[in-house]
Amino acid sequence: MIEMTPAARERLDNYLQRMRSELRGTRAVVADEVEQSVREHIEIALADAHAPVGATEVIGVLDRLGPPERWLADEERPMWRRALDHVRSAPEDWRLAYLAFGLFLASIVFLPVGGILLIIPAMIVSRAYIELSRDRGEPLGARRWLVYPSIAIVLAFAVGLLIVGPPLPALAFAFQDDGFEQVLDIPHSRAGEVRFVLGLGSVLYGSWWIIAAGFCAAFLRPIRFVFAPLLDGVRRKHFAVLAAIGALVAAGGATLIYYRH
């Protein structure tokens, strides 16, 4: 082991770290073997230098070895590293879009271990990117395929929540407890029971859709902003339609309950 000044040692360690990182995952070469050979090269090259060897001498040897990033041909490098470099060297305009898509992909890949939480930062980055493009007056073009998926997933989840909503757990709770059977006067016949369940469900869902439509209509601007540009075309009249459907469903449900016996 050659005695070096702390600055020289730091230079060398940084260089070896870069080399390890560059060779990691490469199938064509054995990273440990290359590292061992390079260490041997450095030791031989510095064998005649006066101890402790200074940073200047070490830098001279490392400069002749060249940057490890240029040692391997592109096709020898692992696919993930090439992809990473592609993102790094991509036009600046695309990087945020790539990041958004990367987070979206990570949320899918790591779904079993709570990866779904990554969808929120993915959506925030996507939205930031869209706003940036709008400010610059640039059309998104093909980049929309990188930024839309995370917004679309969150929107689908929100719509699902809006449709299913709280009535489902409320219904489950109502039929879990036998005491409710007496209070609600549920018929004992099979047909009557079905009519009652359908009726109660329709009343709950219809009412919920009216409330949800009212809420969405009241907060239309922030909702459109959060899910832009996917909800840019949504107007208050669309929520009026939802409320009307809710009223019809609730009325139908009430009729079914009234004629349950």
Place this chain on the structure above:
Amino acid sequence: MTQLRKGLLELAVLNTIAPAPLYGYDIVRRLSDVDHLVITEGTVYPILSRLKNSGLVETYIEESQEGPARKYYRLTARGRDDLYRMNQHWDSLHQAIGGLRKERKR
């Protein structure tokens, strides 16, 4: 150009160790003396590792009185056969390209 240089560098490495086993630093020094061949010295080590992986080259360690123990590289029997074929291919290619250049000069 990079691909061509890389292929040539492999051929050069094999030819360098063909007469006698050499250690890495020595191989690099010898190749550095060949003009326009080595891009950077470090390029040689992944090539040596790849050649070893392909079974064309093998290594052994020998103690040195002048410094650390050195890893020597030598051709395997397969490496020698491949090198013979590669050199033949190189000679005929060199001749063919030389012929093309002569025709252009006329």
